[in-house]
Amino acid sequence: MRPDSGDIGAPQSVEFRAPARYGFRVATLGILIGQRQASEVLEQPDIYPVPNTPGWLRGLVNLRGNLVPVFDLAELLGLEREEDTASVKPMLLVVGKGEEALGLIIEGFPRAIDLSRPLAETPPLPDRLRDFHRGTYLDDSVVWLDIDLARFVGSLSADMGT
Secondary structure (H helix, E strand, C coil): CCCCCCCCCCCCCCCCCCCCEEEEEECCEEEECCCCCCEEEEECCCCECCCCCCCCEEEEEEECCEEEEEECHHHHHCCCCCHHHCCCCEEEEEECCHHHCEEEEEEEEEEEECCCCECCCCCCCCHHHHHHEEEEEEECCEEEEEECHHHHHHHHHHHHCC
């Protein structure tokens, strides 16, 4: 058959793949970064504690002239770090930009997550995350939670008495 004959041949099968997103680990949880969420990963910078705040608010970092609050989600959610993550270097994930930025202590670097396997049933979640949960996925035998991080962290101001 000639390429210009107009015959396009047999139909081709096309495999649909959900767009990859990135996720990070906090103790036993896998959490997805928002699809269009600006983020960056830093080696643990100096964190300056804020007096009279809960332990899960580790303090502030100066990121290009912006003060960014740093949260320890493992402590906040009462999660114990797994033994196999003890050797993983903690990193700082900064989500958002400018005055909207917030820092999260994570274990290792974020990684690409395949979202082609959504779970119909959500496993038990920490109470504090339930209102912010948008979906659950399975990738490489790890459960990944789609959490509205900005709303979740914004809700923590009530816990700090502000």
